[in-house]
Amino acid sequence: MEPDLYKKMVNRNGFERIVDRIISFERAKMELDSETLLSVQFLAFPENLPFKQKFIDYWRSHNLEVQIQRLHSWGNKFDLDKDRDNRRYPCPYLWLYPTVTHTGKLATCFADFYDEMAYGSLEESSMESLWQGEKAFALREKHLNAKWGAITLCENCEGFLCMENGFEYRGDRFIVKGFD
Numbered sequence: 403m404e405p406d407l408y409k410k411m412v413n414r415n416g417f418e419r420i421v422d423r424i425i426s427f428e429r430a431k432m433e434l435d436s437e438t439l440l441s442v443q444f445l446a447f448p449e450n451l452p453f454k455q456k457f458i459d460y461w462r463s464h465n466l467e468v469q470i471q472r473l474h475s476w477g478n479k480f481d482l483d484k485d486r487d488n489r490r491y492p493c494p495y496l497w498l499y500p501t502v503t504h505t506g507k508l509a510t511c512f513a514d515f516y517d518e519m520a521y522g523s524l525e526e527s528s529m530e531s532l533w534q535g536e537k538a539f540a541l542r543e544k545h546l547n548a549k550w551g552a553i554t555l556c557e558n559c560e561g562f563l564c565m566e567n568g569f570e571y572r573g574d575r576f577i578v579k580g581f582d
């Protein structure tokens with residue numbers, strides 16, 4: 403992303419400061435010999451696409467992992483019908499991607515921007531108890547039974563397509579591929 407485009411998209415300056423902070427963070431990580439994975443994400447929207455390769459080259463030259471993120475409906479918040487992909491499978495984020503929000507809650511996924519389905523507060527409960535708790539289990543069960551239509555955020559969300567399908571349909575529900 404370019405500074406001018408950043409300003410246009412988010413309506414404020416500060417692009418260079420963000421880049422500097424990411425680079426400083428990476429340096430600190432190296433100095434500490436930390437194995438924490440630091441990655442940056444490129445959102446592939448039309449205005450941004452001409453800068454995609456530049457973005458990849460720049461961040462790879464700083465040893466960061468680069469993820470390319472397709473546009474999605476952000477938990478049913480935007481209508482992306484024109485690009486709709488009709489595949490549907492359980493959302494891998496529910497198993498693989500614990501997300502902590504700015505309010506200190508453990509959310510179901512990155513798309514739960516307003517804590518609508520959060521499992522609970524990390525100030526009150528441990529990560530493990532929330533991630534393996536009843537709420538998380540019930541949500542995963544709904545997805546394994548293809549009942550995402552009963553979940554407002556998930557119903558028309560395409561966020562799950564950002565990760566590969568690790569499931570297969572057997573009989574009347576999904577199971578993890580190769581897990582008999």
Ligand code: SF4
Binds near residue numbers: 494562
């Ligand atoms: S389908 Fe969307 S809203 Fe539902 S868990 Fe996945 S990313 Fe989140």
